[in-house]
Amino acid sequence: MVLILGRRLNREDSGIRDSPATKRKVFEMDPKSLSGPEFFDFSSGSSHAESILQIFNEFRDSRLFTDVIICVEGREFPCHRAVLSACSSYFRAMFCNDHRESREMLVEINGIFAEAMDCFLQYVYTGKVKITTENVQYLFETSSLFQISVLRDACAKFLEEQLDPCNCLGIQRFADTHSLKTLFTKCRNFALQTFEDVSQHEEFLELGKDELIDYICSDELVISKEEMVFEAVMRWVYRAVDLRRPVLHELLTHVRLPLLHPNYFVQTVEVDQLIQNSPECYQLLHEARRYHILGNEMMSPRTRPRRSTGYSEVIVVVGGCERVGGFNLPYTECYDPVTGEWKSLAKLPEFTKSEYAVCALRNDILVSGGRINSRDVWIYNSQLNIWIRVASLNKGRWRHKMAVLLGKVYVVGGYDGQNRLSSVECYDSFSNRWTEVAPLKEAVSSPAVTSCVGKLFVIGGGPDDNTCSDKVQSYDPDTNSWLLRATIPIAKRCITAVSLNNLIYVAGGLTKAIYCYDPAEDYWMHVQNTFSRQEEIKSYFSLFQENCGMSVCNGKIYILGGRRENGEATDTILCYDPATGIITGVAAMPRPVSYHGCVTIHRYNEKGFKL
Numbered sequence: 001m002v003l004i005l006g007r008r009l010n011r012e013d014s015g016i017r018d019s020p021a022t023k024r025k026v027f028e029m030d031p032k033s034l035s036g037p038e039f040f041d042f043s044s045g046s047s048h049a050e051s052i053l054q055i056f057n058e059f060r061d062s063r064l065f066t067d068v069i070i071c072v073e074g075r076e077f078p079c080h081r082a083v084l085s086a087c088s089s090y091f092r093a094m095f096c097n098d099h100r101e102s103r104e105m106l107v108e109i110n111g112i113f114a115e116a117m118d119c120f121l122q123y124v125y126t127g128k129v130k131i132t133t134e135n136v137q138y139l140f141e142t143s144s145l146f147q148i149s150v151l152r153d154a155c156a157k158f159l160e161e162q163l164d165p166c167n168c169l170g171i172q173r174f175a176d177t178h179s180l181k182t183l184f185t186k187c188r189n190f191a192l193q194t195f196e197d198v199s200q201h202e203e204f205l206e207l208g209k210d211e212l213i214d215y216i217c218s219d220e221l222v223i224s225k226e227e228m229v230f231e232a233v234m235r236w237v238y239r240a241v242d243l244r245r246p247v248l249h250e251l252l253t254h255v256r257l258p259l260l261h262p263n264y265f266v267q268t269v270e271v272d273q274l275i276q277n278s279p280e281c282y283q284l285l286h287e288a289r290r291y292h293i294l295g296n297e298m299m300s301p302r303t304r305p306r307r308s309t310g311y312s313e314v315i316v317v318v319g320g321c322e323r324v325g326g327f328n329l330p331y332t333e334c335y336d337p338v339t340g341e342w343k344s345l346a347k348l349p350e351f352t353k354s355e356y357a358v359c360a361l362r363n364d365i366l367v368s369g370g371r372i373n374s375r376d377v378w379i380y381n382s383q384l385n386i387w388i389r390v391a392s393l394n395k396g397r398w399r400h401k402m403a404v405l406l407g408k409v410y411v412v413g414g415y416d417g418q419n420r421l422s423s424v425e426c427y428d429s430f431s432n433r434w435t436e437v438a439p440l441k442e443a444v445s446s447p448a449v450t451s452c453v454g455k456l457f458v459i460g461g462g463p464d465d466n467t468c469s470d471k472v473q474s475y476d477p478d479t480n481s482w483l484l485r486a487t488i489p490i491a492k493r494c495i496t497a498v499s500l501n502n503l504i505y506v507a508g509g510l511t512k513a514i515y516c517y518d519p520a521e522d523y524w525m526h527v528q529n530t531f532s533r534q535e536e537i538k539s540y541f542s543l544f545q546e547n548c549g550m551s552v553c554n555g556k557i558y559i560l561g562g563r564r565e566n567g568e569a570t571d572t573i574l575c576y577d578p579a580t581g582i583i584t585g586v587a588a589m590p591r592p593v594s595y596h597g598c599v600t601i602h603r604y605n606e607k608g609f610k611l
Contacts, residue, residue, distance in 0.1 A: 057125035069106045075114040087124045090146045116142040131158045156183050163190045165197035193222045199232035205239040209247050217254040222308040226259045249280040256302045258291030295362025297404045314603045315551045318358045319348050320596025322569050328354050337553055340587045349387050358597020359402035369397045391432045395423050401449035405456050412458055415445040438480045441473050448497035452504050453519050462493035486522045494546035507559055508548045549598030563594035
């Protein structure tokens with residue numbers, strides 16, 4: 001095999017004698033001796049591009065082959081159109097189209113700093129640039145203008161690494177201006193996580209009203225106590241008091257005043273001159289005072305604790321049974337809808353009884369009556385995680401209901417083994433006494449009972465073994481009297497009711513819907529059942545079983561367990577959000593259960609057990 005490097009000439013045909021210019025060296029190789037490939041693709045890699053770019057940069061410094069001068073703030077930067085166009089689509093559009101700049105030697109660019117242009121050209125000609133806290137902002141803006149996404153992203157990444165309580169709000173505003181969604185989200189999350197520190201810095205006092213509200217309304221705000229939010233808001237208002245005084249009430253609607261320590265509320269909040277001179281704030285102060293007296297009976301967005309304070313709203317499921325005629329369950333378990341976690345609390349004493357009533361008083365839980373020991377009343381102390389026996393009912397009963405109205409517990413109706421009861425008793429926890437109040441207009445067992453707008457409502461129930469009532473009986477504690485209100489569209493027993501946002505919601509009793517009652521208008525509405533997924537309609541075809549549990553938690557209504565038509569208990573949990581009208585199936589209960597109690601309390605989350 002003969003390998004010829006260059007072109008071989010035929011000297012005889014050409015008549016040209018050998019000369020140094022025409023000689024070619026010929027290598028003769030034996031194919032049998034070849035062990036490698038017949039060709040070799042050589043590449044010097046990135047070093048070649050770097051060396052060429054370095055030479056171009058030297059040309060720029062010595063103004064060699066430069067064909068355009070970029071003028072920024074009066075400073076001239078000699079450049080090569082080809083290099084700029086290769087790196088930036090902005091310059092490629094400028095120089096490659098029939099623009100005036102493509103023909104002129106001097107091109108002036110406004111809206112950027114000369115120092116930024118210097119850094120930009122350093123990156124263009126070397127692929128390197130030093131990003132600092134001093135130049136990152138204008139370097140970002142320059143790279144955005146010239147559409148150098150790699151440099152723009154590097155500046156954004158650098159800003160992420162510089163986040164600090166003193167600058168995160170400014171960087172967040174910068175990110176918002178330039179539509180940097182990832183950086184904006186990281187800034188906001190950082191500020192939420194370090195709010196107590198952030199609120200001490202100058203940037204915080206320069207926030208706009210809507211920006212401030214975005215933080216203080218968040219459940220994800222990390223604080224040690226709600227007092228920190230109040231103080232931050234007041235610092236912001238007092239910074240420009242004449243301009244910001246009119247928005248004080250709007251800001252305080254997002255501060256959870258009811259959760260402030262009572263001493264702090266009295267000694268700091270109520271005596272503040274701005275608040276005292278703002279009549280529109282009085283309702284917020286009144287709400288906080290009522291919460292300090294009534295506890296969880298008062299529900300509003302301001303009574304929900306922020307999880308960072310260590311507290312969360314949980315649903316406590318008390319007792320119940322797995323099937324008709326089965327064993328009664330001793331369990332007291334709490335469910336956190338946010339985490340989906342269940343935790344066991346102290347077991348219910350004398351759990352052999354059934355068909356008792358359960359309600360929450362402030363942050364404790366009462367259990368009354370039941371098929372055995374039907375006069376007994378127990379209270380669960382949430383701070384100590386123990387059950388304590390308190391004063392017994394005057395009249396034993398089961399299949400009754402309890403509700404709290406204006407800080408007092410009412411036991412309503414029920415069955416004593418022979419008759420349905422119209423008897424109603426009221427419990428004062430301070431005197432530990434039960435007293436009789438005006439009886440129901442119609443004796444019923446297994447009704448739905450709840451308090452709303454300062455009155456007690458008893459809905460439906462069974463006046464005897466064979467019939468169900470559609471009556472709504474309303475109790476006014478001021479007059480100690482009962483009135484009949486608009487009847488519920490269905491006559492049912494074994495139903496459950498809760499109150500939310502001055503409306504009453506009723507479910508259970510093997511109904512296929514949720515019903516809503518407006519006490520102010522004395523009007524019933526059928527709530528449209530909209531499921532989050534079509535398949536859930538099939539999964540929950542037997543909705544709202546008899547003797548289900550129902551409780552309001554985090555502004556939503558949860559329906560837990562219950563008994564189907566065949567007598568079997570279910571472990572389903574449904575969540576209804578009145579804001580969207582959507583019903584969602586959530587994680588199942590630890591076990592199927594019916595005839596149980598469901599209440600909502602605030603639980604303190606700490607390693608080990610503490611409430």
